[in-house]
Amino acid sequence: MKVTFNKRDPVYVQVVRHFKEQIATGHFEPGQEIPSRRELATQLKINPNTAQRAYKEMEEAGLIYTEGNSPSKITKNEKVIDNVREELILEAVNNFVSAIRPIHVPIDEVVGLIKEKYHDDEEG
Amino acid sequence: MKVTFNKRDPVYVQVVRHFKEQIATGHFEPGQEIPSRRELATQLKINPNTAQRAYKEMEEAGLIYTEGNSPSKITKNEKVIDNVREELILEAVNNFVSAIRPIHVPIDEVVGLIKEKYHDDEEG
DNA sequence: CGAGTTGTATTATATGATTCATACACTATA
DNA sequence: TATAGTGTATGAATCATATAATACAACTCG
Numbered sequence: 001m002k003v004t005f006n007k008r009d010p011v012y013v014q015v016v017r018h019f020k021e022q023i024a025t026g027h028f029e030p031g032q033e034i035p036s037r038r039e040l041a042t043q044l045k046i047n048p049n050t051a052q053r054a055y056k057e058m059e060e061a062g063l064i065y066t067e068g069n070s071p072s073k074i075t076k077n078e079k080v081i082d083n084v085r086e087e088l089i090l091e092a093v094n095n096f097v098s099a100i101r102p103i104h105v106p107i108d109e110v111v112g113l114i115k116e117k118y119h120d121d122e123e124g
Numbered sequence: 125m126k127v128t129f130n131k132r133d134p135v136y137v138q139v140v141r142h143f144k145e146q147i148a149t150g151h152f153e154p155g156q157e158i159p160s161r162r163e164l165a166t167q168l169k170i171n172p173n174t175a176q177r178a179y180k181e182m183e184e185a186g187l188i189y190t191e192g193n194s195p196s197k198i199t200k201n202e203k204v205i206d207n208v209r210e211e212l213i214l215e216a217v218n219n220f221v222s223a224i225r226p227i228h229v230p231i232d233e234v235v236g237l238i239k240e241k242y243h244d245d246e247e248g
Numbered sequence: 249c250g251a252g253t254t255g256t257a258t259t260a261t262a263t264g265a266t267t268c269a270t271a272c273a274c275t276a277t278a
Numbered sequence: 279t280a281t282a283g284t285g286t287a288t289g290a291a292t293c294a295t296a297t298a299a300t301a302c303a304a305c306t307c308g
Contacts, residue, residue, distance in 0.1 A: 010266060021226040036284060047268055052286075069274050069284040085227065091224040093234065097241045099216040102145045103209065105240050110217065110237050117221045118231050139257060156281060171297045176256075193254040194302050 001035060001043050011046055023063060023074060024085035030076040034064065060066035125159060125167050135170055139178035145199060147187065148209035158188065158214040 003018045005011060022028045034040075037055060041048040055072060058064045062080050066072040075081065100110055127142045129135060146152045151164065158164075161179060165172040179196060182188045186204050190196040224234055 012266080025226070025228050037286095047266095049268060050266080053266085055285090059289085060191075066285070069286090070276090071284070087226050087228055089224070089234065089237065092220055093237045093241050095217055095223070095239060096220040099219070099241065100213070102149070103212050103216075104149050105213055107239060110213065111212065111238065113217045114221060114235065114238075115231060117217050118225065136295085161256090162254085169304090173298075174296060177296095179255090190255070193256090195254070 001040070003044055012050050012054040012057065015040075015044070015046070015051065016057050019054070019058060019063065020084050020088055023081055024088055030072045030074055030081065031077070032074045033071045034074060036071050125164065126142065127168055136174050136177040136181065137168050139164075139168070139170075139175065140181050143178070143182060143187065144208050144212055147205055148212055150196045154198055154202065156198045158198060159197045 003014065005014055019028070019034075028034070035043065038048050039049040040046075040055075041051040044051070055064065059072070062077065063075055063084065064072045065075055072079060127138065129138055143152070143158075152158070159167065161175045162172050164170075164179075165175040168175070179188065183196070185188060186201065187199055187208065188196045189199055
């Protein structure tokens, strides 16, 4: 478990996002145990309360569940998991479109830039 | 002059962004006078100090310039203007790619989604 | 001249979000 | 039983942002 943080977004938000990505790509399987709050905090070098906050958000969103005081686990609800993936994709698309529209760039031109950047990153 | 603010980003950042968009699209021409700090504050219903902060950032970035105590003006440096446009586009592209890559979605699929969304917004 | 406009600077305050320190209850297990 | 691990709750501390209240120098123009 490793996450590179930017200093723009809140840490707990970035943690949630990282988990969503792992769930969306199947790196976390339904029912799988995830690190405890304190363990995650140690691994990511963040405050335990920040880890707790991230987990709390995920629990309220139905992404993870907790029974008694044993470590939380990834949800087994496939529908939720599918939605996470959808949500991440649509969010990225919406953000991009609202950022690019006001600049009046031909759509095919920006699409070209995206493909370029997308493949450049594969190699670097 | 009208700007719709979201509550996520700082107001002064959104003001700067709005000006960048206006410059990049040519709605503000080189050398053109822009509203005074106090006037902008009145128009956008924000605090004059927030307007001042936005203008200060833009001045430091070379987007606007101020002579004596007359109203600030859009830079006449075409290179700076071109860079603003480049910067806005590349920033949007980079944000999008780093958001979408971890999810492992086929590139052509997301490109389709973008075109869809891009055109949907035109009608609505 | 003088009133009103510019830009600029300083200081204080308020607010909200984020992070941190600490404590508590529960449970497994050595 | 007691130690160490869970999750959870609460209040304080910190920080960025936004707002506010003034102040000052310079310029325009009636």
